[in-house]
Structures are given as structure tokens and as C-alpha cells.
Amino acid sequence: MRRNTPLLTLLAGAALGVALLIASMVATPGTRSQYAAAGTATGPGATASPSPSASPSPAGPHSPLQADFTGPVTGGGATVAVSVRGGKAIGFVCTASGTATWLRGAAAAGLLQLAGRDHARLTGSYLDHRASGRARASGTQYRFAIPRVHQAGLHAAIVNRTAAACQPPAAPVDNGGGGGGDNGGGHHHGGGGD
């Protein structure tokens, strides 16, 4: 074997990998500059370039790296919340009875995959303004399409599994009885820093 073809195979794969890596860096300038700015902040001689407008999440049609979503499930009966940070996601499903099921998992490339105790799971997708998918908690299947929210403390509340974060969905408006639970006012738990 004159030519070392296995070595050529390795080198071809390495070259392909490096080329794709460079292409990825070029293709994601927003995130790169964000992290480059964070990285060079401590480096010497990097003060010449100002940090690029300090936007917390990169603009664009892709999925945000950091976002919170919450809202009622389709048809009511439970509230879902998902908080995305980098490649990770945490969240809960909160039933009408006030039982919270906590979930954690991955958020990658616009897809959510979370799991919790007793076979609870949440799968779906998310974009800049919306997350949708399916959840299963306490043996019940839900579908959800929930908006992005800017709710201070939601992420921290999920991290800490704060019971008050479990806000059961508001009772239907056609419920004329006196038991109409107006749950909108309970924001005492807000304000937790990330």
C-alpha cells in the first residue's frame, strides 16, 4: 500500500469538519459577535472594537437563545411555561388543581424536548415569538401554542420550583358563579434575578 489511504480519509474528514466549522462561524455572525464580545472583554487589546449594540438575544428568524414562553394549553385546563437558556430548557405544566409538574431538557435548533417525573414530557418547537407542541403531565395529554413573555423572575421561579409560579389557568369567563378565580394578581413572587 504505497499511498496511505486511511490517513487520506482522516485528513479529508478533518478538512470537511474544519470547512463546515468555518462556514458555521460565518453563517452565525450574530451569535458569534455576541460571544466574541463576551470573550474579548477580558482579553488584552480588545478595547478597540466597541461591543455590538449589546442586544440580549440575536435578532433574526431563527430560534432565540434565551426566551420564556407561557400561557394556557389549547382548550384550557392547564398552564404551560418553558424557559430556554442556551441549549437547555426548563418548564412546568400547571394543572387547574394547582399541581405543578416540573420539566427539564434540551432546546436545540428550534426544538424542545423536556421530561419530568412520572413520565411527564413536553416536546415541541419554538421561534422568536411563540412555542408550540405537546405535553403530558399527570397522565393527561395537552397541546399548547403559547406566546413569548418578558416576565421577570419566571426563569428563576422554574429553577427554584417556586410553588407560586404554578398559576392555574383562569376559570372560563362564562362561569357566572362566584368562584371565578382571578389569578392575574398574584405576582408577589416576581422580581427574582437570574
Place this chain on the structure above:
Amino acid sequence: MTAQPGAEAPLPPQSTGSSAAKLVIPCLIGALVALTLGVYGHIHQPTGIAVNLAGFSGPQPAKAWLATGAFIAAIIQVISALVMYGKIKVQAPPWIGGLHRWSGRIAFLLAVPVAVHCLYALGFQTFSTRVLIHSLLGCAFFGAFTVKMLVLPKKDMPGWLLPTLGGLAFTALTGVWFSSAYWFFSTFGIKR
């Protein structure tokens, strides 16, 4: 883990010192490859996005299909190797060597873009058992494959060595596929 065969090399009676010494450098390089991938995936801040392949609805299905292609090529690897070693009692066709080489190259080259996306966009993660196993085996696969490629051209190596290295690479790739593409298809459905 790829450095362990060096310790077991004295076992075969005919291949002493010299072949064991020849194994040290490939194993070190393979271990370095696996370690480099893992460390890079750990320290690099995941971007969540990377270059994508046309024709797919997103990077996850693209990766799942690429990985499935690599896995199928790897199965061809095992079968062709079994034929070459006479473990499957059929008349080995003259093109079996070419089939083995090219299925290996295809498997490797299909796996590379998947790994680049994993490491660049997602990183080495540990938040669930599946993800931890996937991260570890993904790094181990490229380490084991590197060792096998570096050992292949060497003469006078013990006969069990290449099947062992190939088996390690195949086992790692199988685990990688089941912990990612199989999980993806069974969770989100078989879609492009």
C-alpha cells in the same frame, strides 16, 4: 479508553514489544482526538444554530438522516468485514474490499457534518442520561475511528486488532445513533 489496548498488547504471544510500541502513537492520537472534541464541545458556548443542509425542514432532521446514512454504511462495514474474515460462509466477491473501504469512508464523511453541528451548535451536554451517553460516545467514535485509520497501514499487527478497533468504532456509532437519530424519529416522527 482508547489507550487501553496498549496495556493488553503483551497478551498475544507472537506480537511482543514492537507491535505494542507501534500502537502507542495511534492510541494517543485517537485519545487526543476524542478529548479535543469533548473539551471543545464543553468550553465552546453553544450557538444553537449552524450551517444547514438544503432539503430538510431543520438541522435536527438533517442530522438524523445523515446519521442514519452513516449507521447504514457502518452496518455494511460489519457485514463486509465478516465476509472478508470468512465469518459469513459465502464466496467473497472481488469487490468486497472496495465495498468495505468505501462504506467506511461514506460513514465517516456523513458523520463529520453531524458532529460539527453537534459540537458547534449544541456542545458537550450532560443534562440527561441520553445526552450524556450521546456526548461521550460521539467523542469516543471519532477517537476509535482515528486509531483504526492510523493502525490500518501498519504491518505485522496482531490479527485481533483491526476487528477490535472496528468493533469499538461500530459500537460507539450504534450508541450515538440510538441516542440521537432513533430518539429523534421516535419522538418527533419520521420526517425530513
